[in-house]
Amino acid sequence: MGSMGKTYTVNPIDYKLLEEVGYGASAVVYRAIYIPFNEVVAIKCLDLDRCNINLDDIRREAQTMSLIDHPNLIKAYCSFVVDHNLWVVMPFMAEGSCLHLMKIAYSDGFEEPAIGSILKETLKALEYLHRQGHIHRDVKAGNILLDTNGDVKLADFGVSACMFDAGDRQRSRNTFVGTPCWMAPEVLQPGSGYNSKADIWSFGITALELAHGHAPFSKYPPMKVLLMTIQNAPPGLDYDRDKKFSKVLKLFLARFSQQLIYSENAFTYKKNCTIFFTGLSFKEMVAMCLVKDQTKRPTAGKLLKHSFFKHVKPPELSVKKLFADLPPLWNRVKAIQLKDAAQLALKKMPSAEQEALSQSEYQRGVSAWNFDLGDLKAQASLVRDDDDDILETREEDESVKFGGDKVTTGSQSSSLNVNSKSEMQQAEYSRQLSGGKLPRVDNLNRKGRLPESDLLETSSQEKVGWKRNGSSTEAKASTSENDVMQAKAKTVKSRQTLSGPIMPGTVLSHSLSERGRTSERFENERQPTAERATREIRKAPSFSGPLILPNRASANSFSAPIKSSGGFRDSLDEKPKTNLVQIKGRFSVTSENLDLVKDIPLSTVPRRSSQSPLKKSASVGEWMFEPKQMPVNNQPPKEVNNNSVPALLLPHLQNLFQQTSIQQDIILNLLNSLQPAEAVEAAQNGKLPPLPRGSENNGSVSRFSIYNSALGFQILVESASSERERSLLIKITELQNRMMNLTNELNSEKLKYEQLQQQLKAITGGEENGERSDVDS
Numbered sequence: 001m002g003s004m005g006k007t008y009t010v011n012p013i014d015y016k017l018l019e020e021v022g023y024g025a026s027a028v029v030y031r032a033i034y035i036p037f038n039e040v041v042a043i044k045c046l047d048l049d050r051c052n053i054n055l056d057d058i059r060r061e062a063q064t065m066s067l068i069d070h071p072n073l074i075k076a077y078c079s080f081v082v083d084h085n086l087w088v089v090m091p092f093m094a095e096g097s098c099l100h101l102m103k104i105a106y107s108d109g110f111e112e113p114a115i116g117s118i119l120k121e122t123l124k125a126l127e128y129l130h131r132q133g134h135i136h137r138d139v140k141a142g143n144i145l146l147d148t149n150g151d152v153k154l155a156d157f158g159v160s161a162c163m164f165d166a167g168d169r170q171r172s173r174n175t176f177v178g179t180p181c182w183m184a185p186e187v188l189q190p191g192s193g194y195n196s197k198a199d200i201w202s203f204g205i206t207a208l209e210l211a212h213g214h215a216p217f218s219k220y221p222p223m224k225v226l227l228m229t230i231q232n233a234p235p236g237l238d239y240d241r242d243k244k245f246s247k248v249l250k251l252f253l254a255r256f257s258q259q260l261i262y263s264e265n266a267f268t269y270k271k272n273c274t275i276f277f278t279g280l281s282f283k284e285m286v287a288m289c290l291v292k293d294q295t296k297r298p299t300a301g302k303l304l305k306h307s308f309f310k311h312v313k314p315p316e317l318s319v320k321k322l323f324a325d326l327p328p329l330w331n332r333v334k335a336i337q338l339k340d341a342a343q344l345a346l347k348k349m350p351s352a353e354q355e356a357l358s359q360s361e362y363q364r365g366v367s368a369w370n371f372d373l374g375d376l377k378a379q380a381s382l383v384r385d386d387d388d389d390i391l392e393t394r395e396e397d398e399s400v401k402f403g404g405d406k407v408t409t410g411s412q413s414s415s416l417n418v419n420s421k422s423e424m425q426q427a428e429y430s431r432q433l434s435g436g437k438l439p440r441v442d443n444l445n446r447k448g449r450l451p452e453s454d455l456l457e458t459s460s461q462e463k464v465g466w467k468r469n470g471s472s473t474e475a476k477a478s479t480s481e482n483d484v485m486q487a488k489a490k491t492v493k494s495r496q497t498l499s500g501p502i503m504p505g506t507v508l509s510h511s512l513s514e515r516g517r518t519s520e521r522f523e524n525e526r527q528p529t530a531e532r533a534t535r536e537i538r539k540a541p542s543f544s545g546p547l548i549l550p551n552r553a554s555a556n557s558f559s560a561p562i563k564s565s566g567g568f569r570d571s572l573d574e575k576p577k578t579n580l581v582q583i584k585g586r587f588s589v590t591s592e593n594l595d596l597v598k599d600i601p602l603s604t605v606p607r608r609s610s611q612s613p614l615k616k617s618a619s620v621g622e623w624m625f626e627p628k629q630m631p632v633n634n635q636p637p638k639e640v641n642n643n644s645v646p647a648l649l650l651p652h653l654q655n656l657f658q659q660t661s662i663q664q665d666i667i668l669n670l671l672n673s674l675q676p677a678e679a680v681e682a683a684q685n686g687k688l689p690p691l692p693r694g695s696e697n698n699g700s701v702s703r704f705s706i707y708n709s710a711l712g713f714q715i716l717v718e719s720a721s722s723e724r725e726r727s728l729l730i731k732i733t734e735l736q737n738r739m740m741n742l743t744n745e746l747n748s749e750k751l752k753y754e755q756l757q758q759q760l761k762a763i764t765g766g767e768e769n770g771e772r773s774d775v776d777s
């Protein structure tokens, strides 16, 4: 039974599928004609082979959709199975979802009056659903549909749950269902149970989504979002960074401080005050929804009485004007697909397809995840974000702010600034349409009634199914190239956080039916790149799909090895941080490392110098050694990493060696200058280098024993007859002793150096293994 007592048949030949007007995690939605009534309807086609939802869930959705009866909820006319697809026939909402609308024309979110109306209508739907005992579990902008007259309806009961199942009224549920960014903390906490208040949290997130153009945390990978939701303070509206609200606030305050508001006419004054206080009450309303303790969140009914909703305009005034001048929905959807495809191409990933596939497998595989918080934390700590991301996270972590003024990233919004109104009407579409492969959309009124002639014409055409025909493919390919060119000319901040090791697609391949995958690959090979990209985009999650995490064991429990990351080391990382001094790159410098460095007697080690340390001196024969002090290492510890420790030691060791050699030279010089007979003799015996004959030495020296352990020889010299010679010999002895000490030092440093090298090898070996297993995984 359909609308107004009309009955819709369950025979697919009574329906003519037209353009694709939406796609989600599990379904593609088409505009269609119900031929018996010549009425435009929407048909949601769920691929039963591909989606993870079990038949019970699907039946429940269809059942819920057919039983509900509320002006703000999408009702199903009927549903039936066609091949491997379930078709759900429902009213066509000609302006699509709020998400698509924001993507195409309001990337910074809607203006406050529209937000108020959309939220109020959605809240009415929720209030009704909750009263009927349902939890929607997937409230988000992508599931709020708009019609040309401004009607607002909540859709997608794919994940809705009945709280009265098995007569267990008000039972808290324990399954993990929803979409990461919109999921309430209690939904994510295993075993804590949740109820209709989970929808209120999602409603609060949706409010922020509508105000900013994207949901909080939408740029982060799903696992990160889950953790942020559990661990961070709840998100909220930030006036400083939100252009829309701060503009009003600043203006108001400026005029207030100059007492200008009093001189304004009553109308302007009232208007400004209203905007200002509405902004404040919006913030308050959102804060009420986003309380982590679900018991403290208001019910939908109570929230409806909040001051924010008191002065909300009827949607036909505030919502209707949002679509003025926009092209028809199907063209917008196509443009979004092309835009996303161009963006994907721009990212120049090693393999865009790989990424898309991995994302789509995430979407499918998510239901097979073993929900283990410890694993999640480990995975989240592996997520690498660029500096920018880190900064932003910290900002968000600290003060929970949102970048309304930022280029939106992530799947929820596109970062390409497509001027929708002009670019929508590109020649590409005219070409497609004039090519006769798609129905003449110009001849359709928005609501979708087809003139009889067109209906006949389109009826004779091939049905638009899961695949596209050749001409539209060609047209899209060329437009995709255009898009890429346009996009290249613009500054694009591409999302980068999705390519990290967290992508479960790499470990969840079994979750995808092999048959489906093979045929998909085959299709992909035959399709032009742009078409493929578009298809992959469609399959790739916008993270807007439901996250279903049933309590069942899985092999996919994040087996990737944990490695130290140069990225986040925030509260998410619970690895022990004892002695952690500084994090640099992939290494962390611990106080142990610093101790090692400290052990080196830097202050006593002479530095190697370009200038020779040997200077002419009268007191020590020809040369004296002028040791230069090695400056204490003034480098801050952050400059030190495991790599640089041996490098740091090396010059010192070289200096020691050099110093020792120099001292040897000095001694030899001194010996040369003394020319003791024994030395000469020793030299002649091969124990000492030949000594030059000096003029001062007259041969009468006292016996003096010099033992050099390092050099392993003993010099026995006669004590010099003269005082001068004696003092020189003493100096020699001193120098020899110093040399011995230095040699000992050198040996021990050599030992340390070797040990350090071994440690370093062990570390780098471990790192390489870790990286290899990362690459493998």
Ligand SMILES: Nc1ncnc2c1ncn2[C@@H]1O[C@H](COP(=O)(O)OP(=O)(O)OP(=O)(O)O)[C@@H](O)[C@H]1O
Binding pocket: 021, 022, 023, 024, 025, 026, 027, 028, 029, 042, 044, 074, 090, 091, 092, 093, 094, 096, 097, 100, 138, 142, 143, 145, 155, 156, 158, 544, 545, 546
């Ligand atoms: N009745 C409708 N009229 C017009 N457009 C619709 C209609 N129903 C759905 N859509 C469009 O199709 C998109 C996907 O629909 P839907 O959310 O039901 O699919 P899904 O696979 O369940 O998505 P997800 O699970 O990601 O929320 C919607 O976001 C919307 O843009």
